[in-house]
Amino acid sequence: MQLRELFVPSAINLDLAAETKDEALKELVSCLGLDGKSEGILYKMLKRRENLGSTGIGRGIAIPHCRSLVVTRLRVAFGRKLSGLDFKAIDEKPVRYVFLIVAPPLEVSNQYLPVLGKIAQFGKEADVPEALAELSSPEQFIELLEAKDL
Template sequence: MKILDILTQESIIPELKGRTKRQVLEELIDAMLQHKPQMDRERLMGVLLDRERLGSTGIGDGIAIPHGKIKDLDQLILSFGRSTQGVDFESMDGKPVHLFFLLVAPESCAGIHLRALAKIARLLKNNSVRKQLGNVTGKDEIFAVIRQEDEDF
């Protein structure tokens, strides 16, 4: 599986405006709705906030991968956002988060959901990738960085 199998260019936010966890999740959901407008925004927000209550999806190194499962979804979907200023996402290392991937999966497919999470985490654990994503500016450039790294995996 490739990240670009589930991430569209329309679902990329080069500069998040939100300064709180909820605001960032709202923006990432809205980006996702560009591709899947039939999704229930409020239900998805509830699922994501429930998951965050179990423990932050801020995994450290300026990365967060909020995720959840939704009934009646037919495929994995992904959005990406970047905050150059950083957002307090209650990350494991206590540092602000700059790079966000929001992953939503069908309720019935745990295996592929976990593989996608692992793939995203591996990609973002690479310091060079994080720096590149922090330095580029537009959707096209962000998409190109992800595409290049996606092919290298």
């Protein structure tokens, strides 16, 4: 499965209201359409993962991720905050692009780690931060993934 097939426009937010890392995680979790209790559990688990080490991989990109029982299939979301968020990233620079990945403990198709790897690779491409900054619609985000054959 291609990465672009996993992203739905309702889970692509090009103008996050969040001013902090925690708020950004909550805002992205809320894009997934879960009930309130599940959102709370998922948020807590993402925070626990962040406590093991920031998922800010540098160059303005973060990839918070975890597995949790509250989702029944692999879910992804993308959020952009052009003014930047303090994510305690590896390079200590503000994070402007956040890719959220959550998966159930068991997946038949076992896509979680390959998707995590693909997004990490995508984030390392030299032209990607600039391309993400220029997006003006969720559809353009999907088109960018298509252009990268992802």
